[in-house]
Amino acid sequence: MAVPLLAVDSKEFSSQSLRLESLLISISVLPPNHRKLVAEIALVRLFLLVQNTIRSISAKILCGASYCDSSEPKCLVRSRTIRGAYDLMRSHSRSTPKKRLSWGESSEIRDNLELTLSETDPFFVTVMNHGTLLVDMRYIRNHIVHYNDTTLSHFRKMVRKHYGGLKQGITPGLLLLTTKLGTKPLLQQYLIESRVLIKSLVRG
Numbered sequence: 001m002a003v004p005l006l007a008v009d010s011k012e013f014s015s016q017s018l019r020l021e022s023l024l025i026s027i028s029v030l031p032p033n034h035r036k037l038v039a040e041i042a043l044v045r046l047f048l049l050v051q052n053t054i055r056s057i058s059a060k061i062l063c064g065a066s067y068c069d070s071s072e073p074k075c076l077v078r079s080r081t082i083r084g085a086y087d088l089m090r091s092h093s094r095s096t097p098k099k100r101l102s103w104g105e106s107s108e109i110r111d112n113l114e115l116t117l118s119e120t121d122p123f124f125v126t127v128m129n130h131g132t133l134l135v136d137m138r139y140i141r142n143h144i145v146h147y148n149d150t151t152l153s154h155f156r157k158m159v160r161k162h163y164g165g166l167k168q169g170i171t172p173g174l175l176l177l178t179t180k181l182g183t184k185p186l187l188q189q190y191l192i193e194s195r196v197l198i199k200s201l202v203r204g
Contacts, residue, residue, distance in 0.1 A: 004060040004082075006202040007068050013053045013198045020046055021191045036173025039187050040144045043176055046187075047141040050134070050194050051103040054127075057201055058109070059085040061123070062116055067203035074118035088116050104138050106131035123201060130197040136161075137190055144172045162186070 020042045027035045061073045062085035077092055079085040091097040093115040102108040106127045117123060136158060143155035159170050176187040184192075 004063050004065045006057055006060055006065050007204065009053050009056050009060070010068065010198055010202045010204050013049060014195055016049055017046065017191050017195055020049075021188060024185065024188055035177060036171060038173075039176040039185075040173045043137065043172070043187060043190065044141055044144055046190060046194060047104075047137045050137070050197070053198055054109060054201065055101070055103050057198075058089070058113055058123075061113075062088060069203045071203060073123065074121040075116065076118055077116050089113060092116055105134050122203065126197070126200045130193070130200075133190070133193050133197060137194075140172050140175065 023038060023042055027038045030038065059079075059082045062075055062077070062079050063082060064075075064078060066072055077088055079088050086101060089098070089101055089112045098112075101112050103112070109127050110124055113123070139151075139154040139158050143151040145151075155172065156166060158175065159166055162175065163170070176190075177185050179185055182189065
């Protein structure tokens with residue numbers, strides 16, 4: 001198997017996230033309710049894109065991929081295949097193998113790799129530094145997708161965070177599109193910060 005390249009993941013993520021960001025311009029002609037719906041769909045897609053990209057980067061690291069600055073990840077064990085890399089993350093040095101690998105928050109990502117990648121590898125610092133971004137996007141994404149009492153409780157944390165308290169009528173779409181929270185809509189901020197996260201992970 002050829003040595004996988006992390007630059008491929010970084011380039012693809014940048015391309016896909018820029019396509020999502022372009023929606024912010026194109027939806028300006030839509031009615032407000034439609035704009036909010038498109039923003040919610042874009043956030044769900046962005047969060048899935050972030051998860052899948054981190055998942056791919058993690059597996060490629062264990063398959064011998066170098067970082068984009070030519071430095072070498074500090075792997076504790078290596079795999080010859082992507083599938084084998086996921087098997088290592090689930091079972092290597094674990095008394096009980098993980099049934100599934102989750103990629104939606106920093107603690108889960110660190111746990112997936114803690115027995116296959118040295119704790120001194122910069123990958124872990126990057127994941128930790130962007131932990132708040134992952135949590136914030138996950139809270140909004142979960143309320144869009146599941147819309148139950150638990151997700152509402154977490155979504156209200158986001159409303160308090162950005163408005164200073166609870167505010168009537170705030171939906172995920174409205175929160176993502178409002179410009180009252182800064183110079184850029186929250187969705188655009190997430191898109192930009194996500195590109196920084198992925199670029200930092202691959203050390204591009």
